[in-house]
Every structure is written in C-alpha cells, then in structure tokens.
Amino acid sequence: MSVKEASGIEFSDKLMTFIEEWKSKKGNLVMILHKIQEEFDYIPRQAAIKTAVLLDIPLAKIYGVMTFYNFFKLEKPGKHNIQVCTGTACYLKGGVDLIEELEILLGIGVNTVTDDGIFSIESVRCIGCCGLAPVLLIDGEVFGKLTKDQLPEIVAKFKDK
Amino acid sequence: MAIKTRMDLKKIRADQEAGLVLDNKEEKNIQIIVGKGTCGIAAGAEKIFNTIIEEIEDQKIKNIIVKSAGCMGLCYVEPTIKLIVTGESETIYGNVDQETVRKIIERHVIYGRQVESHIFEKPAADILKEENDDNFDYRQYRIVLRNCGVIDPEKIDEYIVRDGYAALEKVIFQMTPSEVIDEIKASGLRGRGGAGFPTWMKWSFSKSVKSDKKYIICNADEGDPGAYMDRSTLEGDPHSVLEAMAIAGYAIGADEGIIYIRAEYPLAIKKLEIAIAQAREYGLFGRNILGSSFNFDFEIRLGAGAFVCGEETALIKSIEGDRGMPTPKPPFPAIEGLWGKPTIINNVETLANIPVIINKGSSWFAKLGTQKSRGTKVFALTGNINNSGLIEVPMGTTLREIVFDIGGGIPNGKAFKAVQTGGPSGGVLTEDFLDTPIDFDSLVAVGSMMGSGGMIVMDEDDCMVDIAKFYLEFCVEESCGKCAPCRIGTKKIYELLDKISKGKGELSDLQKIKEMGNAMTKASLCGLGQTAPNPVLSVIKAFEEEILEHITDQKCRAGKCKDLVTYTIDKENCIGCTVCARKCPVNCIEGERKVVHKIDQSLCIKCGACFEVCKFDAVIVS
Numbered sequence: 001m002s003v004k005e006a007s008g009i010e011f012s013d014k015l016m017t018f019i020e021e022w023k024s025k026k027g028n029l030v031m032i033l034h035k036i037q038e039e040f041d042y043i044p045r046q047a048a049i050k051t052a053v054l055l056d057i058p059l060a061k062i063y064g065v066m067t068f069y070n071f072f073k074l075e076k077p078g079k080h081n082i083q084v085c086t087g088t089a090c091y092l093k094g095g096v097d098l099i100e101e102l103e104i105l106l107g108i109g110v111n112t113v114t115d116d117g118i119f120s121i122e123s124v125r126c127i128g129c130c131g132l133a134p135v136l137l138i139d140g141e142v143f144g145k146l147t148k149d150q151l152p153e154i155v156a157k158f159k160d161k
Numbered sequence: 162m163a164i165k166t167r168m169d170l171k172k173i174r175a176d177q178e179a180g181l182v183l184d185n186k187e188e189k190n191i192q193i194i195v196g197k198g199t200c201g202i203a204a205g206a207e208k209i210f211n212t213i214i215e216e217i218e219d220q221k222i223k224n225i226i227v228k229s230a231g232c233m234g235l236c237y238v239e240p241t242i243k244l245i246v247t248g249e250s251e252t253i254y255g256n257v258d259q260e261t262v263r264k265i266i267e268r269h270v271i272y273g274r275q276v277e278s279h280i281f282e283k284p285a286a287d288i289l290k291e292e293n294d295d296n297f298d299y300r301q302y303r304i305v306l307r308n309c310g311v312i313d314p315e316k317i318d319e320y321i322v323r324d325g326y327a328a329l330e331k332v333i334f335q336m337t338p339s340e341v342i343d344e345i346k347a348s349g350l351r352g353r354g355g356a357g358f359p360t361w362m363k364w365s366f367s368k369s370v371k372s373d374k375k376y377i378i379c380n381a382d383e384g385d386p387g388a389y390m391d392r393s394t395l396e397g398d399p400h401s402v403l404e405a406m407a408i409a410g411y412a413i414g415a416d417e418g419i420i421y422i423r424a425e426y427p428l429a430i431k432k433l434e435i436a437i438a439q440a441r442e443y444g445l446f447g448r449n450i451l452g453s454s455f456n457f458d459f460e461i462r463l464g465a466g467a468f469v470c471g472e473e474t475a476l477i478k479s480i481e482g483d484r485g486m487p488t489p490k491p492p493f494p495a496i497e498g499l500w501g502k503p504t505i506i507n508n509v510e511t512l513a514n515i516p517v518i519i520n521k522g523s524s525w526f527a528k529l530g531t532q533k534s535r536g537t538k539v540f541a542l543t544g545n546i547n548n549s550g551l552i553e554v555p556m557g558t559t560l561r562e563i564v565f566d567i568g569g570g571i572p573n574g575k576a577f578k579a580v581q582t583g584g585p586s587g588g589v590l591t592e593d594f595l596d597t598p599i600d601f602d603s604l605v606a607v608g609s610m611m612g613s614g615g616m617i618v619m620d621e622d623d624c625m626v627d628i629a630k631f632y633l634e635f636c637v638e639e640s641c642g643k644c645a646p647c648r649i650g651t652k653k654i655y656e657l658l659d660k661i662s663k664g665k666g667e668l669s670d671l672q673k674i675k676e677m678g679n680a681m682t683k684a685s686l687c688g689l690g691q692t693a694p695n696p697v698l699s700v701i702k703a704f705e706e707e708i709l710e711h712i713t714d715q716k717c718r719a720g721k722c723k724d725l726v727t728y729t730i731d732k733e734n735c736i737g738c739t740v741c742a743r744k745c746p747v748n749c750i751e752g753e754r755k756v757v758h759k760i761d762q763s764l765c766i767k768c769g770a771c772f773e774v775c776k777f778d779a780v781i782v783s
C-alpha cells in the first residue's frame with residue numbers, strides 16, 4: 001500500500017503520541033483502535049490504512065480485529081448515537097419497545113443514520129445500569145427508567161445540540 | 162509524599178485516623194455521602210451533590226462534610242445519599258431531587274428530624290455493621306462491597322485508613338508466598354467469575370512453574386448482560402482489587418498486573434486510572450514496594466464488546482491484540498498463558514475478598530457461607546422486583562430471602578415466576594427452589610449455575626420461551642465462530658425456538674433441542690458453547706407445559722410472543738374516542754368518533770400501542 005493512500009487522513013497530535021507510545025508494546029492493536037475510534041467516532045478506512053503503515057502490519061489483520069469486536073464501528077454513526085440497552089434486565093422491561101418507538105420517531109432502523117446525519121440508533125448489551133432498566137445512552141449521558149412517551153422530548157433535546 | 166517504609170504507611174493511617182476523628186466527632190458531626198456510581202450519576206447525583214454544597218454554603222452550616230462515594234446498592238431509588246450524624250444510626254435517602262435536598266438540610270441537618278418520605282432502607286437496611294462483627298444473623302454481609310458507598314474511591318487515604326494496603330504489607334513482611342497460598346486455601350475461597358474454581362489451586366499451579374515472567378490478570382469483562390457487580394466494586398473501591406492483584410503477584414512471583422476491563426465501563430476505568438496513579442505516587446506500586454525487594458505494577462487493557470473475551474483463553478488473545486477466540490485447554494493459562502507465560506486470571510469479586518482474608522484471617526472468612534462455598538456472594542438483583550439493587554449475602558442464603566425479604570417481592574401484585582442466574586450460561590429457578598440455599602454446588606444440582614452474580618427476577622407476565630430465545634439470540638451473536646458445535650448449534654436452536662414462538666413449532670423440536678444441546682455441551686471448544694444450551698434446557702425442564710402450549714395450542718400465556726397474540730376491540734367498552742386509531746403506527750384501526758372501532762388484523766403489527774392508550778379497557782389481548 002502506498003504512503004500516499006495512507007496520508008489521506010490526519011491524526012491529531014494526541015493520537016500520534018499515543019500510537020508512538022504503544023508502538024513498541026506487544027498486543028497494542030485493540031488499544032490503538034480504541035483511541036482512533038475515540039477521535040473519529042468510528043474507524044474510517046483511511047485511518048485503518050494509515051495504522052497499518054504506522055504499525056507495519058497487514059491491513060487484513062486490522063480488519064480482522066475490527067470486525068471481530070462489536071465495539072468498533074466501520075461506518076460513521078450519527079452526530080448523536082442513541083445506544084439502547086437490550087441486555088437482559090432492559091429486555092425484560094421493554095428495551096425493544098424503546099427501539100421500535102425510536103425507529104418510528106426517527107424513521108430509521110437500527111445501525112442506520114438519519115439523512116441529516118444527526119441521529120443513529122444502536123442496540124447495546126448492558127451498560128451496567130440494570131437497576132434503572134430500561135435505559136439508553138446518548139453521547140455518554142444515561143437515561144433510565146424510560147417509557148416510550150419520554151422519547152420525543154429526549155430526541156428534541158439533542159436535535160439542536 | 163512517598164511511602165518508602167512500613168512506618169510511612171502506618172503514619173498515614175494514624176494521621177488520617179486522627180484527622181477523621183477530628184472532622185467527625187468534634188467540629189464536623191454530620192457527614193453526607195452522595196452515591197456517585199454510574200447509576201447514581203445517570204439519575205442526577207452530580208446535580209444533587211452540587212445542590213448540597215450550595216445549600217450548606219447558603220445556610221452557613223459548618224459542622225458538615227459532604228463527599229462522594231460509589232454505589233450504595235439501592236439502584237432502584239437513585240440518586241441516593243447517606244446522612245451520618247455522629248453517635249446516631251445512619252439514614253439512607255433515595256429518589257433525592259433538589260427539593261428533597263433542601264428538605265433534608267432544613268429538617269434533618271438543622272433540626273435532627275428525618276424526612277420520612279424519602280427514607281429507603283432496603284435492600285441495604287439489613288447490612289451488618291462492623292461493630293458487631295461476629296454476629297452472622299444479618300441477611301447481608303459486606304466483604305467485597307465493604308468500602309463501596311463508604312469511601313471516596315478517588316482518595317487513596319480513605320482506603321488506607323480502612324486497613325487499605327495493610328494486607329499487602331503483611332504478606333510482604335510477615336508471610337512467605339507459600340503461606341499466602343495456604344491462607345487462601347484455608348479460607349476456602351472459590352472463584353467468583355462463574356466456575357467456582359478454588360483460587361489457591363490456580364495460584365499454586367502458577368507458583369510451581371519456573372519462569373522469568375508471570376502475569377496476574379483481573380477479569381473485569383463482566384459480559385453477562387444484566388449484571389454489574391464488578392462495575393460497582395471497581396467504581397466504589399478500586400484499590401481493594403489492585404491490592405489483591407499485588408498480593409497474588411507476591412504469591413506466585415509475578416511483577417505485572419493487567420486489568421482487562423470492558424470499554425463500556427468508562428467510569429470504572431477512570432477510577433482505576435486514578436487509583437493506580439495515586440498508589441504509584443505513594444510508591445505502593447512500582448519497584449521495591451515499602452522498601453522490600455518486591456516489585457509490582459499495572460496496566461489497563463480495554464475489551465471491545467465481545468462476550469467470549471470473558472473466557473480466559475479468549476481474553477488472553479484479546480490482550481495479545483488479536484481476535485478474541487478461545488484456544489483449547491490444556492495448556493491452562495496458569496501454566497502457559499499470556500505470551501506463553503504463567504498467568505493467573507481472577508475475577509474482580511474474587512480479588513476483592515483477598516485483602517480481607519489476609520487481614521482478618523482465613524478462619525474468620527470460613528465462618529461465613531456453606532461447607533463448600535465459603536464467604537459471601539454479590540448479586541445484581543434486577544428484573545421484575547421491587548428493590549432492585551446490589552446485594553451481598555453469605556453463601557447459603559435462600560432465594561426466598563433474597564427475592565422476598567431483601568428484594569421486597571414482585572411489583573404490582575404479580576406472581577413470582579422464576580429467577581434466572583448465571584446469565585447466558587445459567588438457568589431458571591422456579592418457585593420450587595425458593596428455599597434452596599444458594600451456593601456453587603446447589604445451583605448446579607438444580608440445573609442452573611452461580612454465574613457471576615446476575616439475578617434476574619421474572620413474573621407471570623414474562624414468557625419463558627421468549628426468555629430462552631433471548632439468551633440463544635445473544636449466544637448466536639456472541640459465538641466467535643471458531644468451533645462448529647457452538648457456531649451452528651446456537652443458530653439451529655435459536656431457529657427452533659423462533660419457530661415455537663411463532664406457533665409453528667412441532668413436538669419433535671423439543672427433542673431436537675435437547676439432542677443438539679447435549680452435543681454442544683460435550684463438543685464445544687470453550688465455556689460459551691458448552692453452556693449456551695443451559696437456559697433453554699432448563700426452561701424445557703421447568704416450564705414444559707408453557708412451551709407445549711406454544712406448540713399445540715399456539716398460545717402464549719404471558720402475551721409476549723407477538724405472533725400468538727391478537728388485539729381486538731370490545732364492542733361493549735369502546736366509546737369511539739379515536740385515541741387508539743390516532744396512536745396506531747400503521748393506521749390499521751378503523752373508526753369514527755362515537756362509533757365502535759375495528760382493528761384490521763391483516764395490517765396489525767401487534768405493537769400493543771392501542772392496548773396501552775385505551776382508557777376504557779376496550780382493547781382485548783388474546
């Protein structure tokens with residue numbers, strides 16, 4: 001792969017420093033992918049290519065790892081990614097109903113993004129707030145003990161953020 | 162200040178004690194602790210904390226300390242705060258909003274009168290307090306959670322003053338590695354990650370291997386959906402786990418600890434990072450700990466959302482930066498683990514017990530629990546239960562005590578149906594087992610397993626076919642695909658269950674599920690596939706009648722399997738208000754104002770929206 005291809009994306013200084021620091025450590029790939037996703041909200045193909053060059057490993061290895069773990073996203077999520085918990089406790093308390101209601105509200109399905117790029121819906125397994133089931137997470141903020149009726153208000157709150 | 166010697170550690174403890182005594186008893190006789198675990202913050206604890214500070218400043222109250230701590234275990238009424246007046250018993254307030262804060266300050270802090278309407282004591286009320294340490298009659302007993310909701314996890318001194326790092330000091334200076342392992346052996350501690358493997362045995366395997374490098378790994382992957390014991394422990398008391406890892410390192414001759422924690426737990430990760438940094442600065446980790454020749458340090462590695470990575474060999478692969486796929490055992494990690502070196506993998510909760518065992522002695526610990534399962538177990542009590550929360554009970558406590566006494570029973574007057582333990586690897590326990598003392602072996606004997614501590618309560622409205630299907634779907638998604646029995650078996654069983662839930666099942670399907678399940682148990686490579694059939698097999702055993710109803714009568718008694726439910730409108734009750742027709746997302750309800758409505762069954766998606774909005778009980782589910 002050419003260096004030109006690899007230079008199609010800019011990494012922040014912070015990310016570059018992290019990669020430098022971890023480069024010599026064994027088993028660094030998962031940790032580096034986390035940092036990349038932190039910066040871009042997903043792992044763009046160009047970033048994967050650049051990482052392959054920086055770490056001097058095959059791109060196939062990076063994709064092998066990225067696709068194995070649910071946490072890593074290959075597609076850009078919405079500006080506000082709505083993560084609805086479908087762990088056991090939330091499932092019992094109607095987590096799936098929340099997803100269905102959001103699908104109606106936003107007109108998109110799970111793992112897709114609204115046309116304006118503002119929202120996406122994702123189903124996640126347990127964020128450890130089972131006592132507040134059913135819960136969802138937007139930009140790291142947890143909303144618990146939810147009913148379907150509360151969703152329009154929550155969506156509205158983030159729409160203009 | 163660096164802690165270079167044992168005397169330095171003692172001095173910190175003494176200074177702090179003196180400080181706290183002064184703070185508490187003389188000038189500041191009131192303490193308010195705000196529970197700031199993930200759940201607490203989600204419910205608004207941060208805002209409550211700030212309101213408290215503002216209020217006491219406004220009112221110029223001087224005799225009070227306000228601090229943050231981890232989870233107090235009352236997840237269902239977060240945010241929670243604890244108010245301690247020196248010399249009185251403590252009060253836990255739940256569902257605290259800004260208004261309540263003002264009331265609490267005005268009435269309780271100033272006039273000493275409790276705000277009754279916000280006192281929530283369950284499930285925490287019956288926790289044994291330290292003063293009568295030997296009284297084991299209390300329902301809850303906190304070893305693992307001893308510091309959670311008590312200390313500020315971001316202040317290492319608060320940990321040190323509660324005997325923190327005393328156990329590490331004790332092993333380094335007063336015990337040989339073999340003595341440490343003997344002490345753990347005598348305590349009877351078994352692994353809390355699910356399998357219940359004797360901790361000392363694993364340690365002694367690793368100790369006996371000669372190697373230039375060994376590792377201690379803390380398994381904080383907590384993949385069981387519906388469980389958060391380890392998250393709460395790490396958020397509320399990270400040092401106890403770190404201290405234990407160093408003790409384990411001393412016992413087997415390892416100098417490096419790795420915490421493998423799921424990325425979904427950002428707060429726990431942050432607390433660990435702070436704890437490690439503070440302990441390093443004190444010189445409690447690193448080289449020549451407390452002036453001895455023992456070295457130990459830490460690294461944090463993040464998981465990335467793969468349940469299978471909780472399995473030991475898969476976890477190792479993940480730390481090595483690969484796809485987290487398990488490898489055959491033997492070789493066992495204790496002999497040949499991370500990078501081929503001897504590696505001990507212990508669960509968070511297992512580890513949190515260790516400093517207490519060292520400090521108080523194995524015979525003290527072994528007094529708690531049952532013959533073969535010593536000590537306590539932390540459970541995350543969730544689902545359809547009144548007091549959902551985090552509890553720690555002695556092994557041998559019965560399900561009835563947990564569900565009905567501590568948990569306060571089932572909400573809305575519904576009937577208890579079952580409890581699921583062990584998550585996707587476990588099974589259901591029915592009413593018949595309410596009086597079974599819970600320990601590792603009794604749960605296996607009745608067809609479930611302890612698992613890591615998720616305890617999910619189901620009531621009459623939960624469908625057992627649906628639950629079994631839920632777990633199988635989870636395993637289909639989480640199977641890593643390496644071995645055929647798990648990859649194909651989970652999918653095939655899921656398909657059969659899906660068929661049954663749609664009323665298209667055949668009687669022979671049950672036999673097929675059983676056969677495939679048994680084959681998976683025998684032939685799968687790792688614990689995931691070996692145990693994935695457990696939930697469905699246990700449901701077949703305990704709720705055969707309910708499954709048969711789905712197959713022969715196309716009936717779901719709980720009304721959860723959508724394909725078996727029809728919504729119709731009762732002519733008598735319908736007043737023609739059009740609310741349901743307007744709510745229906747697919748516009749399949751026909752009807753004008755004051756005319757009885759009708760649902761077009763061919764279009765109905767069975768979302769239940771009409772049923773929920775009807776105020777006149779005119780929508781019938783059958």
Ligand SMILES: Cc1cc2nc3c(=O)[nH]c(=O)nc-3n(C[C@H](O)[C@H](O)[C@H](O)COP(=O)(O)O)c2cc1C
Pocket residue numbers: 351352353354355356357358360380381382383384385468469470471472473506507508509511512613687688689
């Ligand atoms: C599929 C699967 C998932 C597991 N997930 C976890 C987990 O999330 N946390 C954990 O501590 N143990 C988990 N375990 C058990 C570990 O493999 C291992 O037995 C445990 O961490 C050992 O620690 P202990 O002896 O202290 O219990 C899992 C096992 C399997 C087969």
Ligand code: FES
Pocket residue numbers: 085086087088089090091125126127128129130131133135386387388
């Ligand atoms: S099941 Fe949803 S937070 Fe645990």
